Amino acid sequence: MNILIVGAGQVGYFLCERLSLEGHEVTLVDRDQEHLNEAQDRLNVLGVLGNGASAETMEQAGIKEADIVMAVTDLDEVNILVCLLAREYGVGKRIARVKSIDYLSRGAVLSKDKLGIDLMINPDDAVADELANLAGRAGTFDVAEFVGGQIQFLGYRITEDSPLCDLTLKELGEIRGIYRFVVVAITRQGQTIIPRGDDTIQVGDSIFIFAHKEELPAIQYMLQIKEEKRRGPRKAFILGGGRIGLRVARNLEARQFNVRLVERDLERCEKLSAQLQKTMVIHAEGTDIRALLDEGIADADVVIAATDNDETNILCSLLCKRHGAHRTLCLVNRPEFLDLAPSLGVDACVSPRLSAASAILKFARRGNVISLATIEGSNSEVLEIEIKSTSQVLDTPLKDLSFPRGAIIGAIVHQNSYEIPDGESSLKVGDRVLVFALPEALAKVERFFE
Amino acid sequence: MNINLTLRILGALLLFLAIALLFPVPFSWFYGDGASGAFILAAIISAGCGGILFSQFNSEKDLSVREGFAIVTFGWTFFALFGALPFVFSGAIPSYLNAFFETMSGFTTTGSTILTDIEAMPPSLLLWRSLTQWLGGMGIIVLSLAILPMLGVGGMQLFKAEVPGPTTDRLKPRIQDTAKLLWGVYVLLTCVEILLLMAGGMSFFDGLNHAFTTMATGGFSTRNASVAAYNSAYIDWVITIFMFLAGVNFSLHYLALRGKIGDFIRNEEFLFYSSLVIVGTALITMLNIGGTYPGFLDNLRYSAFQVVSIITTTGFGTADYELWPVLCQYLLVFFMFIGGCAGSTGGGMKVARILLLFKHAQVQVYRLIHPRAVRLVKLGDRPVDKDVMQSILGFFALYLGVFVAASFVMAATGMDLNSAGGSVIATLSNIGPGLGSVGPVDNFAHVPAIGKLVLAFCMLLGRLELFTVLVLVFPSFWRK
Numbered sequence: 001m002n003i004l005i006v007g008a009g010q011v012g013y014f015l016c017e018r019l020s021l022e023g024h025e026v027t028l029v030d031r032d033q034e035h036l037n038e039a040q041d042r043l044n045v046l047g048v049l050g051n052g053a054s055a056e057t058m059e060q061a062g063i064k065e066a067d068i069v070m071a072v073t074d075l076d077e078v079n080i081l082v083c084l085l086a087r088e089y090g091v092g093k094r095i096a097r098v099k100s101i102d103y104l105s106r107g108a109v110l111s112k113d114k115l116g117i118d119l120m121i122n123p124d125d126a127v128a129d130e131l132a133n134l135a136g137r138a139g140t141f142d143v144a145e146f147v148g149g150q151i152q153f154l155g156y157r158i159t160e161d162s163p164l165c166d167l168t169l170k171e172l173g174e175i176r177g178i179y180r181f182v183v184v185a186i187t188r189q190g191q192t193i194i195p196r197g198d199d200t201i202q203v204g205d206s207i208f209i210f211a212h213k214e215e216l217p218a219i220q221y222m223l224q225i226k227e228e229k230r231r232g233p234r235k236a237f238i239l240g241g242g243r244i245g246l247r248v249a250r251n252l253e254a255r256q257f258n259v260r261l262v263e264r265d266l267e268r269c270e271k272l273s274a275q276l277q278k279t280m281v282i283h284a285e286g287t288d289i290r291a292l293l294d295e296g297i298a299d300a301d302v303v304i305a306a307t308d309n310d311e312t313n314i315l316c317s318l319l320c321k322r323h324g325a326h327r328t329l330c331l332v333n334r335p336e337f338l339d340l341a342p343s344l345g346v347d348a349c350v351s352p353r354l355s356a357a358s359a360i361l362k363f364a365r366r367g368n369v370i371s372l373a374t375i376e377g378s379n380s381e382v383l384e385i386e387i388k389s390t391s392q393v394l395d396t397p398l399k400d401l402s403f404p405r406g407a408i409i410g411a412i413v414h415q416n417s418y419e420i421p422d423g424e425s426s427l428k429v430g431d432r433v434l435v436f437a438l439p440e441a442l443a444k445v446e447r448f449f450e
Numbered sequence: 451m452n453i454n455l456t457l458r459i460l461g462a463l464l465l466f467l468a469i470a471l472l473f474p475v476p477f478s479w480f481y482g483d484g485a486s487g488a489f490i491l492a493a494i495i496s497a498g499c500g501g502i503l504f505s506q507f508n509s510e511k512d513l514s515v516r517e518g519f520a521i522v523t524f525g526w527t528f529f530a531l532f533g534a535l536p537f538v539f540s541g542a543i544p545s546y547l548n549a550f551f552e553t554m555s556g557f558t559t560t561g562s563t564i565l566t567d568i569e570a571m572p573p574s575l576l577l578w579r580s581l582t583q584w585l586g587g588m589g590i591i592v593l594s595l596a597i598l599p600m601l602g603v604g605g606m607q608l609f610k611a612e613v614p615g616p617t618t619d620r621l622k623p624r625i626q627d628t629a630k631l632l633w634g635v636y637v638l639l640t641c642v643e644i645l646l647l648m649a650g651g652m653s654f655f656d657g658l659n660h661a662f663t664t665m666a667t668g669g670f671s672t673r674n675a676s677v678a679a680y681n682s683a684y685i686d687w688v689i690t691i692f693m694f695l696a697g698v699n700f701s702l703h704y705l706a707l708r709g710k711i712g713d714f715i716r717n718e719e720f721l722f723y724s725s726l727v728i729v730g731t732a733l734i735t736m737l738n739i740g741g742t743y744p745g746f747l748d749n750l751r752y753s754a755f756q757v758v759s760i761i762t763t764t765g766f767g768t769a770d771y772e773l774w775p776v777l778c779q780y781l782l783v784f785f786m787f788i789g790g791c792a793g794s795t796g797g798g799m800k801v802a803r804i805l806l807l808f809k810h811a812q813v814q815v816y817r818l819i820h821p822r823a824v825r826l827v828k829l830g831d832r833p834v835d836k837d838v839m840q841s842i843l844g845f846f847a848l849y850l851g852v853f854v855a856a857s858f859v860m861a862a863t864g865m866d867l868n869s870a871g872g873s874v875i876a877t878l879s880n881i882g883p884g885l886g887s888v889g890p891v892d893n894f895a896h897v898p899a900i901g902k903l904v905l906a907f908c909m910l911l912g913r914l915e916l917f918t919v920l921v922l923v924f925p926s927f928w929r930k
Contacts, residue, residue, distance in 0.1 A: 269824035270833075273825055273826045273833070274826055274828070274833040277831075280820065280825070281824040282822045282823050282824070283822050283823075283824045291822050294821075294822070
């Protein structure tokens, strides 16, 4: 495909990387020569210098031949203009990154359609929602929902006291009994593998499972992840009162958390206090551990570090953990840092780029992929695929099909039921299939189901 | 201070008063009470003085904040001074001081009276009493803004100086239009009440008078026994409801008429006001059980009427609350300080200010526990500006200060403790009847001259919410 990306910021760079690796023709437009050079040097993309909102620049970048335009600059207005331009040039798919609620809200006068945008994404909001989801689910560091929330994709870290330690998957299969779930991947020292029956779960691993939401309590019990039994609501600390921090606070307020939001700028504090109802806004530095201890960080259920500085976030998370906070979630922009989380003891690292990219990639993919999630620290993906009547894999037991290596089917959802597949399972029209795939298998998986 | 402009506008206001003075004349002819001459003479004097001021002084400059304060304060004083003339000319109230007290009590919608036998008054003068309250209720200046185009520029200064409450709503971009809308709602509600009262058996004359004084939360009646004279549950309830409505911010009424009834429920001040009325009524009904009134419905009716009458600072009486249990009286005194909502015709400190004071106190306590927490005082979902909060604190301190100082003076004139405090809060909060010797079945005739002047000043202070008047006392106000 011919893809035109406007804006060589972090989201743009990440998209370029992913899409060029998948073999697409990517052109990048930006006003900053340095950013362009960086991308051109490291990635297999073409850079065009200029303003994305100008028709001349866009023609130069080949907008006439583009299949998809992704406008991901920092400015809403530029992104919107790019999409309007792209519509005039007849580009099929137009994606814009938009921050302002004026454009995003459902009742907006200038709706998505009028602005010529097929998909509007907001990385900050996406990551804030992800953080709030993680905060709401004890023990997990990665959560994605599929088939309308029925099937959950969860990541767990294996610690020394975990009952799964040193079990092979076969043994796990015996003790798990009636609980239906499947371990689709293990990440060990930065490497993601799809485990077989004789692979062992070790300390320090991250395991990924698919499970139906009704079985979650039982699974949590089995993994000995107990929701803290305490009187009153759970206590959450959010460090950094930027746009993301504010949205997380709102989200957690709605989930009946007792929220404390720490922000170092007094004026911003007042604005936050005006916008939030129940949250306690605290004027302090995130590293001022005394102030945080005074407000009770020692028995916090979850600490979310969401300042705009990666290093601060990681350090604050560690500091809070050291002083007794149960779980720490960390916002990290640079992908290099994402892998650090397990070894440092941060419970989860979340990146706005990954969240945004996952949304964009899902949309950009052709065909029958409905939903998609990207996995922390690796390029693996979870795909939700709908089986069409034209598919060649209908009504044949899975063992008779040559399913691609480097991928695994985690769950099949029929009209009214679901199953954890084995060799005898077969697919019917209208089924939704959840597939975990390593990067090299992605393309094959998509082809397989066609 | 732009004296020329101030005097010119005051002249215009006096011309306007002259027109108002002619309103009772047809009634006087109809009833043949012989007071028409007094009104016409008063109108001529008012128009003469006004005409001289208006034509002799002029200024090219616009209104500033200072002129706003001066015009409003002196405007109200002039209205009371000239509005008192018909009482004196007709011989109904021979003492000019008494007439001035009565008129000031009228315009400020207080309702305190020096009359011992109201029913002996000529009907046209009774109507004039009620009319002063009706004009003062929504505000003379606001009415002038709606009618006189010359006040357009800088009108917001006048508007803010007169309309009660910590902040002022602006319904329309043009201040004149806002004034017109507020007066429109006011007139509409008044007309509806006249019809409802007449349906309950009141004559047109009595209905007109009582509707005027209910909507203004004034409390002048045409009967010696006030509303109790009609001894009708229907009339009591109609007046209770309209007093309650008059104590609500008129912007809310306007929005409700435009179909936005939900705004009532979203308005925190209105909710607090309603709950005060409901809780107060419930408490007093309970305390009165088995004592004052035999039946529950009568009990509820008298209790509700008195609670609403006091909190809206109307001051109508259907019962002598001084015979009620002491706790009931105590509750009523508490309500006397609170008053109606901001932007209503009620007096007192206003529900919004009390509500914000409590919230402010709450935040202070909270900050002692969490020294680093940042928490704002909010009304509804919106944070309250720090300046507004500070002005409310200042207002509260001044209100108490004025109350204490004026009570001292009243006590010095020889009044007992109850009456001294009661008379001051009754006038400062623009209620009317107080406690002790100025209670609901008494009047202010026996108060010494100096006391009447102090109380009249309290009425003005209360109606214009202290700052507008007190700012004139500072010497720096008069310097260039």
